[in-house]
Amino acid sequence: MNPGLPEGAAPGPVLEVSDLHVSxxxxxxxxxxxxxxxxxxxxxxxGESGSGKSVTTAAVxxxxxxxxxxxxxxxxxxxxxxxxxxxxxxxxxxxxxxMVFQDPLSALTPVYRVGDQIAEAVxxxxxxxxxxALVKALELLELVGIPRPAERALAFPHExxxxxxxxxxxxMAIANDPDVIICDEPTTALDVTIQAQVLExxxxxxxxxxxxxxxxxxxLGVVAGFADRVLVMYAGRPVEVGGVDDIYYxxxxxxxxxxxxxxxxxxxxxxxxxxxxxGNPPSxxxxxxxxxxxxxxxxxxxxxxxxxxxxxxxxxxxxxxxVRWQEVRPGPPAPPGGGPGPLRVRGARTVLAVRHLxxxxxxxxxxxxxxxxxxxxxxxxxxxxxxxGETLGLxGESGSGKxxxxxxxxxxxxxxEGDIVVLGHDIAxxxxxxxxxIRRDMQVVFQDPLASLDPRMTVHxxxxxxxxxxxxxxxxxxxxxxxxxxxxxxxxAARYPQDFSGGQRQRIGIARxxxxxxxxxxxxxxxxxxxVSIQAGVINLLDSLKARLGLSYLFVAxxLGVVRYxxxxxxxxxxxxxxxxxxVEAVYDRPAHPYTQALLSxxxxxxxxxERSRERILLEGDLPSPxxxxxxxxxxxxxxxxxxxxxxxxxxLCVRIEPExxxxxxxxxxxxxxxxxxxxx
Amino acid sequence: MTLSEEELAEELTxxxxxxxxxxxxxxxxxxxxxxxxxxxxxxxxxxxLLAFAGPLFSPWTYTDKDFTAFMQPPSARHWFGxxxxxxxxxxxxxxxxxxxxxxxxxxxxxxxxxxxxxxAFAGYFLGWTDRALSWVTDLLLVLPAFLILAILSPLFGxxxxxxxxxxxxxxxxxxxxxxVRGMTVSLKEREFIQAARYMGVPPVRIIFRHVLPNLSSLxxxxxxxxxxxxxxxxxxxxxxxxxxxxxxxxxxxxxADGSKTAIYAPWTFWFxxxxxxxTVLAVNLVGDALRDAFDPSSSRKGPR
Numbered sequence: 001m002n003p004g005l006p007e008g009a010a011p012g013p014v015l016e017v018s019d020l021h022v023s024x025x026x027x028x029x030x031x032x033x034x035x036x037x038x039x040x041x042x043x044x045x046x047g048e049s050g051s052g053k054s055v056t057t058a059a060v061x062x063x064x065x066x067x068x069x070x071x072x073x074x075x076x077x078x079x080x081x082x083x084x085x086x087x088x089x090x091x092x093x094x095x096x097x098x099m100v101f102q103d104p105l106s107a108l109t110p111v112y113r114v115g116d117q118i119a120e121a122v123x124x125x126x127x128x129x130x131x132x133a134l135v136k137a138l139e140l141l142e143l144v145g146i147p148r149p150a151e152r153a154l155a156f157p158h159e160x161x162x163x164x165x166x167x168x169x170x171x172m173a174i175a176n177d178p179d180v181i182i183c184d185e186p187t188t189a190l191d192v193t194i195q196a197q198v199l200e201x202x203x204x205x206x207x208x209x210x211x212x213x214x215x216x217x218x219x220l221g222v223v224a225g226f227a228d229r230v231l232v233m234y235a236g237r238p239v240e241v242g243g244v245d246d247i248y249y250x251x252x253x254x255x256x257x258x259x260x261x262x263x264x265x266x267x268x269x270x271x272x273x274x275x276x277x278x279g280n281p282p283s284x285x286x287x288x289x290x291x292x293x294x295x296x297x298x299x300x301x302x303x304x305x306x307x308x309x310x311x312x313x314x315x316x317x318x319x320x321x322x323v324r325w326q327e328v329r330p331g332p333p334a335p336p337g338g339g340p341g342p343l344r345v346r347g348a349r350t351v352l353a354v355r356h357l358x359x360x361x362x363x364x365x366x367x368x369x370x371x372x373x374x375x376x377x378x379x380x381x382x383x384x385x386x387x388x389g390e391t392l393g394l395x396g397e398s399g400s401g402k403x404x405x406x407x408x409x410x411x412x413x414x415x416x417e418g419d420i421v422v423l424g425h426d427i428a429x430x431x432x433x434x435x436x437x438i439r440r441d442m443q444v445v446f447q448d449p450l451a452s453l454d455p456r457m458t459v460h461x462x463x464x465x466x467x468x469x470x471x472x473x474x475x476x477x478x479x480x481x482x483x484x485x486x487x488x489x490x491x492x493a494a495r496y497p498q499d500f501s502g503g504q505r506q507r508i509g510i511a512r513x514x515x516x517x518x519x520x521x522x523x524x525x526x527x528x529x530x531x532v533s534i535q536a537g538v539i540n541l542l543d544s545l546k547a548r549l550g551l552s553y554l555f556v557a558x559x560l561g562v563v564r565y566x567x568x569x570x571x572x573x574x575x576x577x578x579x580x581x582x583x584v585e586a587v588y589d590r591p592a593h594p595y596t597q598a599l600l601s602x603x604x605x606x607x608x609x610x611e612r613s614r615e616r617i618l619l620e621g622d623l624p625s626p627x628x629x630x631x632x633x634x635x636x637x638x639x640x641x642x643x644x645x646x647x648x649x650x651x652x653l654c655v656r657i658e659p660e661x662x663x664x665x666x667x668x669x670x671x672x673x674x675x676x677x678x679x680x681x
Numbered sequence: 682m683t684l685s686e687e688e689l690a691e692e693l694t695x696x697x698x699x700x701x702x703x704x705x706x707x708x709x710x711x712x713x714x715x716x717x718x719x720x721x722x723x724x725x726x727x728x729x730l731l732a733f734a735g736p737l738f739s740p741w742t743y744t745d746k747d748f749t750a751f752m753q754p755p756s757a758r759h760w761f762g763x764x765x766x767x768x769x770x771x772x773x774x775x776x777x778x779x780x781x782x783x784x785x786x787x788x789x790x791x792x793x794x795x796x797x798x799x800x801a802f803a804g805y806f807l808g809w810t811d812r813a814l815s816w817v818t819d820l821l822l823v824l825p826a827f828l829i830l831a832i833l834s835p836l837f838g839x840x841x842x843x844x845x846x847x848x849x850x851x852x853x854x855x856x857x858x859x860x861v862r863g864m865t866v867s868l869k870e871r872e873f874i875q876a877a878r879y880m881g882v883p884p885v886r887i888i889f890r891h892v893l894p895n896l897s898s899l900x901x902x903x904x905x906x907x908x909x910x911x912x913x914x915x916x917x918x919x920x921x922x923x924x925x926x927x928x929x930x931x932x933x934x935x936x937a938d939g940s941k942t943a944i945y946a947p948w949t950f951w952f953x954x955x956x957x958x959x960t961v962l963a964v965n966l967v968g969d970a971l972r973d974a975f976d977p978s979s980s981r982k983g984p985r
Contacts, residue, residue: 410879439881452872455977456894461704465890469882494707496977512876 013038014179014212015060015097020072022052022059027285029055031236032072037180037212044227044244045216046259048531050281052236053216057182061099062089077179095125098173100202102185104165108157114168115141115153121175140171143208144201147621161622163194167201174205181206182214187222191397191558193619196602199226200618218532220263221604224248225611229317232256235282235292238311242318244608251330252312252320255293260330262536264565266588266603267610273543274565276536280501291321299324346667347387351423351520351552352409357382358417359404363627376627378404380576381418383661386520391546391553393567393584395560395599399623401576402556406524409554410444423519440470443513447525449505453497459483459508460493466515482511486541503534507541514545522554527562539566560603564588569667572596575626575634578661582668590677593670594641595619601680617680632656633673641674650674704894711974718974721966728960732778741769743776743930755948762948764938773930774953781912781932782960784846788915789907791850793857797900800861801888805869811862818855826852830918849911857903864899865892897975905968909961932957 013036022030030052037043047053058064060074062081074081076096081089101107109117118137122128128136134153141149144167157165166186173181183202187195199222206213215227223230223244230247232240232255240253251257261275279296282288288295290305297304303323311319322328358381363374379401386392396402408415412435414428421427423441425434443466446452453462463482464475472478480490486507497505506526513521526542527535543566546553557563563570564584571581572595580593591597594617601617619638624630633654636642642654653673661669664677712718736742739760746767747759755762761770803814830848868874869892877887893900912932919933932953939950 436881439879442879444876444879446872446876448872452876454873454877454891454895456704456897456975457891458704458707464703465877465882466880469880469886498977512880 014077015214016073016075016078017056017060018073018075020056020059020074021070022055022064023069024065024067028287029068029236029284030059033233033238035231035238035241037214039179039212040206040210041229042206042213042215042227044223044230045214045233046218046220046223046230047233048218048259048281048533050284051233052284053233054184055236056233057099057184057214057216061093061097061182062086091125094121094178095176096178097180097182098176098178100166100169100173100181100183100186102188104162104169104189105157107169108165110157113154113156114160117157118153118168118172118175121172125176136175137171140175141168143174144168144171144205145197146171161194162190163197163622166190166194166198170198170201170205174209174211177209178211180212180214181209182216184216185218186215188217188219192560192602193397193598194622195222195604196616196618199604200616202226219604220260220532220606221611224606224608225604225614232259235287236284237292238321239293240318240320241311242315242320246315246318248606248608249330250315250318252314252318252325252328253293253322254297254299254324254328256320257328257330258296258298259533260606262533263606264536264539264559264561265605266561266564266600267605267607268564273540274536276540277533278537280503280534281531291323299328347389349388350385350421351388352386352554353421354385354405354409354418355383355421356418357405357408357415357420359401359408360416374627377576377629378626379408380629382573382576382578383418384571384578384581386552386554388519388552389546389550390569391555391567393563393570394554394556394573395558395563395570396573397558397599397623399575399626400573401626402573403524404576405573406522406554406556410442410522412438436470440516441518442520442522443516443518444522444524445506445509445513445526448529449502449509450497452509453505453512455497458494458496459500462497462508463493463512463515466512470516478515482515483508485514485545486511487537501534502530503538506530506538510538510541510545514549517549518551520552520554522556524556525558526555528557528559535562542566560588560600572599575623575629577634577658578671579635580668580670580672581661583666586665586668590679591670592664592668592675592677593635593672594639595635596670597678597680598640633659633671635672641672646674708974712970715970715973717966718970721963721968721970724959724963725967728778728956728963729782732775732782735775736772739769739772739775741772743768743772745769745772752942752946752949754946761952762946764949765942770948770952773935774956777930777932777935777953778956778960780842780929781915781957784842784849784915784931785908785912785960786964787846788849788853788911789904791846792853792907792911793900793904795850796854796857796903797861797893797896799854800858801865801892801896803858804862804865805884805888805892807866815862818858821852822855824852827918830914834918845915849914853907853910853914857899860899861896864896868892868895894975898972901968901972901975905965908964912957912961 016036018034020030020033021028033056035043045053045056059070064070070082072082076092108114115134115137118140119130119133122133122136138149138153141153146152146164146167160168186202187198190198202213215223217223227244230242230244231238232247232253234255240247240251240256247256248260251260258275258277262277264274277296282292282295288305290307291297291309294300294304301324309321309323311321312325314320314325357379359379361376361378362372363376364370365373382401382405384392394402394405409420409422412427412430419426419428422438425438460479463479467475467478479493483490483493488504488507497508500508527538530538539562545551555563555567567584569582570584570587572579572587572593574595580587580591580596587596588600591600598617598619601614605611617640619640621638624637630637636654642651646654659671659673661671663669664675741747747763747769748767750759750763751767752765753759753763759769759771761774763769764773799814799818803811830852833848836844874887874891877891915931916933916936919931919937935953936950939953943950
């Protein structure tokens, strides 16, 4: 038995991991992980990329590559799994322990029908006939909420949407009534509203099977509402373990405190700066001698560097690896929302205006004789404007048309329909000189910092490129200035982008965008590829740069927390149209469009108590195909209001007429015939 | 990093601007830091020195004939021996090396450059540019190169070697160009190319600054291979009596003649053959080192 973990009176642990070590060559990826889960319990394993959380799971499942050295013990129902022969491992994989992966597309075989795949999962471990297995498969599909299971079982994985595929994977995972379900970032690849659905399905699956769930994630919000106990990992070892409330409200490890402080939250208005964790996680090949977190820790003392602190017992079932745990205090409690802040007076100069923008893509079929079989309306009449010194957040799920809108603005080619006016110039009538001027004054920061920096160029050349393009001689000094501006060491200019960490690369991307002192910065998901603790630093940087350099941002993101933090105004897009637009505080505090309400309520908060008491507005189904949008209001097929609140007479209006954005109050407008403000966060 | 530290750093930058770490400088530095690069470059430089400065130290020129010494082994009078005609082997070998080095290296560079430019333009602009360039490429691919070179060879009289280089290069570039085109099409979608476009960098400059450097591994390997194949094509053309015309000599003509007498007079063959091998080896070393120098990930093999 593992002495430090709480001894439940009821059944003993199903899965017990003690002192697990994994090393690849000389690199120690996992250094002493111990935990146990009891039936029906949900254990959240939280950590940033490289913290060893996925390797731990792979070790438990016996799925590590041959080069890995595993020591320690993993016991399932008291049976040792480390060193067990492959035959034994196969008999429990998928039966007693099953897994849900991050990417549901690669977890399903593309050439088999979904129903057959689930039936196969059943037949591997149960001696039943094909027919019985198929019947069981249909039951499972029904359980995970796939409509018309008999019909959908005949479909192939690529015919399913991401959320539906993940449901299928969950169905396969529970096919054999497992005792433990390991979920490795099960919702990371999904949109927020779909994530809420899938989490709901997981809860249902757990209730049905009574299995223990190990939930591996980097999203502190997902764990808050779902887990009973949480294990925080850093540099290959657990640094804090405890009940979910202990971790979130009484954290005793500075890393946990830092992690919680660096999450931008949808429920907090009023711009408190985020507290990023300085520096970068250590490389597992070169760990510092003492506490691995010490180099980044705000509470570091000399004792920290002497040796790695063990897990101290800091409360009932709550352990933390910090020598100063008694002094560690969680961050200040969340101040109450405080209602919509004072509406700022908007700037006078418009830097970007988009009016009734439309962009269609033809759907063509055939290789030799291409014929048009339909039209995808990626953007269908979007209007917004952005004033000097303002940040407009453009949010929406995948397929909402936000990227297309952005591309249309950046391409500087005349739009198919509508107008785009950038910095006072209509882009349909641009002279060569004006185009060059806009290219200088409007810059872009991309989502993936590694992909957007030429891997073959030194940082110096990358930063000098815009300067040279727009005729600035001798860029050396300016490059050093820019690096310093974004908080990097100017002496690193001779390095290549791959020598930097993710956060530093994004800073280089930002420095490049700032090189020409632009007036408008277009940011395409600039922080979504970064870890939480790094993300906070980049957000703070963007915020301070905006104030210092008088920039305007068009900020595209799917993370509503980030947008609330950085934006002044927000536009919520749904299926190529704007559902709601307005001042951030107004839209977040009292959203008027049913879609905005659902979106906001779907976001998990890193606050267990509120998370448990929250009433979610769950959207049903998936985003309709943009090739064949519903008549009238585009949201009506998934609209909870349309389904449950409106009378048949009222619904007629939604079916017939597509609503335009109508103003509702000082700076807020929603495209709904029956908009009405509600608090949801 | 916090804001105060940023501002601090900003003030620290006031000072003499440091050496500008641009790509050319970094690549050159990395090239000369590798042993391969240094050795290859030195050997190649020595070969050039030998080919062009060597004849100054020899009492014989390649046209001289010593009628007192036919087919003599190496001696103090004739360092590499003499041929059946009484020519000094040292003098003719160096003369042949001059031709072959220049023709081989230039033909390889021209053909790779042509492949890179045509392929990248076709792949980047697509549309009509692509169609026109692809027609030309396909046309040259189906023409029998050897036959055409043979037919045109009377043109390559004395002093006409640049034309010969161009003709050689013209039949070496097509396959590489097709590969480059395909890679450019996929590279064009990458975000850093988009970033450059949105920055207002003109397309031609994007091709030379971003597309081609990212294909440099392929291009360098191609150029290295082309050096040997250009020397060999020239050799085989000369062997059949086309290409370099007498009284001028090249490695090709020398090897062709020497191979007949190699058994009983090895000095007529082995010096030429040895120098050819060393040249090709040096070119390969330089190519390898250059490829590594361009590739930022090559120097870090271990886990980071």
